[in-house]
Amino acid sequence: MSDAEPMDSAAVWLAYTTVGNEADAQTLAHRLVQEQLARCVTLLPGARSVYVWQGQLETTPEVLLMVKCTDAQRHAMKMVWTDLHPYELPELLFVKADDGHAPYLDWIRGV
Known part of the structure; x- marks a missing residue:
């Protein structure tokens, strides 16, 4: 998606990221919600990542963070992500929530 593409005010997104410990997870989750970059963040400790880094x-x-946000919040989050996240190369993956419990989706949208 390019930055020039219009925002979809009805869209709800799930963003996924990981951090190295519970303290960083709490800090990031609180910042995302307090700075209105997310409506809700679920912290899932106990994740283990296997990857190649620098050979x-x-x-x-x-700790896996599952972030629920609107399209406007998604765009704003992407703009400041490297400033918010403690990793050198922070993961940030978005999945559009095309369906779900309508009242919950409305709550994410702020309706």
Whole structure:
């Protein structure tokens, strides 16, 4: 999606990211909600990521954050992500929530 594409005010998105510990997860979640970049953040400790970083195979314990947001919040989050996230190369993946419990989706939208 390009920055020039119009926003869809009805769209709800799930964003996924990981951080290395519970303290960083709490800090990031609170900032996202307090700065109105997300409506809700769910923290899932106990994740383990396996990946290659700088030529080395890594296995790292992490906390997964599941972020619920609107399209406007998604755009704003992308603009400041590297300033908010503690990692050098922070994960940020968006999945559009095409369906769900209508009252919950309305709450995410602020309706």
